[in-house]
Amino acid sequence: MEMGTIIAGILTLAILSFLYRDNPIYKMAEYLLIGVSIGYVLVITWTNTLMSLLFVPLFAGSDLWLIIPLILGLLMWARFHKNIASLSRIPIGFMIGSGAGVAIPAMLYGRTLRQLSASVTPLVDSSGVPNISGIVVIAGLLTTLSYFYFSREHKGHFGRLAKVGTFFLMVFFGTTFGYTVMSRMSTFIGRMEFLLTDFLRLAN
Amino acid sequence: MGRKFPLAVCFLFGVVMFIQYFSQSTAARNLNQTILDYWQIVFAFTLIVGVFSFFKNNVTHISRGADRPYRVVGLIGFCSMPILALIWGIKADTPFMWMFENVQAPMQSTVFALLAFFVASASFRGFRARSLPAAVLLISALLMLLSRSNIGGYFSSGLPEVANWVRDYPSMAARRAILIGIGLGSLTTSLRVIIGIERTWLGGEK
Numbered sequence: 001m002e003m004g005t006i007i008a009g010i011l012t013l014a015i016l017s018f019l020y021r022d023n024p025i026y027k028m029a030e031y032l033l034i035g036v037s038i039g040y041v042l043v044i045t046w047t048n049t050l051m052s053l054l055f056v057p058l059f060a061g062s063d064l065w066l067i068i069p070l071i072l073g074l075l076m077w078a079r080f081h082k083n084i085a086s087l088s089r090i091p092i093g094f095m096i097g098s099g100a101g102v103a104i105p106a107m108l109y110g111r112t113l114r115q116l117s118a119s120v121t122p123l124v125d126s127s128g129v130p131n132i133s134g135i136v137v138i139a140g141l142l143t144t145l146s147y148f149y150f151s152r153e154h155k156g157h158f159g160r161l162a163k164v165g166t167f168f169l170m171v172f173f174g175t176t177f178g179y180t181v182m183s184r185m186s187t188f189i190g191r192m193e194f195l196l197t198d199f200l201r202l203a204n
Numbered sequence: 205m206g207r208k209f210p211l212a213v214c215f216l217f218g219v220v221m222f223i224q225y226f227s228q229s230t231a232a233r234n235l236n237q238t239i240l241d242y243w244q245i246v247f248a249f250t251l252i253v254g255v256f257s258f259f260k261n262n263v264t265h266i267s268r269g270a271d272r273p274y275r276v277v278g279l280i281g282f283c284s285m286p287i288l289a290l291i292w293g294i295k296a297d298t299p300f301m302w303m304f305e306n307v308q309a310p311m312q313s314t315v316f317a318l319l320a321f322f323v324a325s326a327s328f329r330g331f332r333a334r335s336l337p338a339a340v341l342l343i344s345a346l347l348m349l350l351s352r353s354n355i356g357g358y359f360s361s362g363l364p365e366v367a368n369w370v371r372d373y374p375s376m377a378a379r380r381a382i383l384i385g386i387g388l389g390s391l392t393t394s395l396r397v398i399i400g401i402e403r404t405w406l407g408g409e410k
Contacts (some may be wrong), residue, residue: 003306004302004306005306007306007307008305008310011310011314012310014311015311015315019318019321021214024274028273028277031274031275031277031281032277032278032280032307032311033281033312033315034281035277035278035279035282035283036281036282036284036285036304036307036308037312038255038282039282040285040303041283041309042251042255042282042285042286044294045248045251046248046286047289049244049245049247049248049295050245050249053245054245060263065238065284066245067242069221069242069245072245073248073250074249075340076246076250077253079253086207087350089207089209090210090213092406093210093211093213093214093248093405094213094214094217095243095246095247095250097215097216097398098239098243099222099224099243099392100214100221100238100393101218101220102222104222104391104394104395105225107390111383111386111388112388112391115380115383115384116380117388119377119380133369137373137374137376137377137380140374140376140381141380141381142303144381145224145381147381148385150371155320163352165378166376167336167337167340168378168381170338170341171341171375172336172369172374172379172382173345174341174343174345174346174347174348174375175344175347175348175370175371176375177323177348178344178346178347180323181323181324181345181349182352183346187316188317188321190313190317191310191313
């Protein structure tokens with residue numbers, strides 16, 4: 001058996017031991033996972049971002065404009081010195097500002113207008129038959145939106161509308177929950193398959 | 205300087221990134237790409253600050269003796285990845301990728317798999333059809349669970365179609381309403397940040 005399979009099998013069992021209760025073996029594996037994951041992210045960030053976008057073009061390609069993000073990045077380290085800690089707000093301001101600027105049109109288009117246009121479908125088809133699914137979508141959208149409208153008290157007709165919205169929300173939460181459980185379950189089946197076939201060799 | 209200059213930087217880049225969206229000129233596209241590249245670089249530095257903080261915090265705890273064996277294992281795992289990458293590189297079939305495939309990936313997917321049990325046990329305790337909305341939640345969850353497993357076929361062959369309809373229409377309607385809410389919320393928050401009304405990102409100190 002390959003060394004990699006043995007290590008992966010032991011670590012999988014170490015994590016699964018949490019099903020019994022919190023124990024030192026699980027904790028050891030948990031800390032190892034955190035350490036290795038952070039090390040992995042560090043290496044990938046260094047290689048894919050800092051080397052390819054900053055250091056190679058700056059020092060080998062002589063793109064001197066890249067001194068700007070380099071200085072901004074270095075200012076982040078000012079956080080560790082109390083006297084100059086406020087300087088780290090400058091790169092944060094750059095990131096927050098440019099992120100917000102990008103987010104406005106993206107959110108307006110992707111999250112709002114596209115969702116609205118996808119919901120507006122013909123409610124009666126060409127032969128005069130009502131489009132039940134389309135009616136359900138429009139009703140669900142309007143009632144759920146009215147549930148999230150808090151500038152008016154949920155009373156009277158508006159309150160009843162919002163109440164219908166909660167049913168649509170419950171359907172959404174239920175389906176999302178079902179999908180989440182099933183996706184986790186399929187991951188678990190994958191791990192069990194690995195343990196039984198590759199590691200313990202109890203099944204083909 | 206302490207607060208005004210970062211606010212000015214935030215305003216300037218927010219306005220520039222917002223305006224460039226409405227231009228198709230090459231100069232605007234290039235500016236957009238340049239700022240996005242700079243953003244990635246600054247983000248990478250931010251990440252390294254976080255990694256340094258993790259390292260410092262662990263070393264401090266080890267010297268104090270709190271959770272020493274676990275933290276040592278964590279630091280060994282953390283240090284091993286850059287060392288392996290430095291010596292053998294990060295291409296396929298290198299020790300770095302071996303660590304990723306045989307240490308990180310199996311543990312990560314097992315942690316995700318563990319959540320299946322906790323979600324299931326939480327739902328067993330929490331899912332009580334005490335009211336009509338709670339019953340609707342329970343029924344739609346059961347419908348999804350049954351339709352996506354083999355056992356659903358024993359009850360009715362039409363179960364998957366019903367589940368697909370529920371997912372594609374009533375559930376989708378609520379999802380769209382939530383997405384519209386998120387979109388409008390993000391939009392207003394972004395505007396508040398750019399204009400300088402929302403200043404929590406500056407922190408509490410002067």
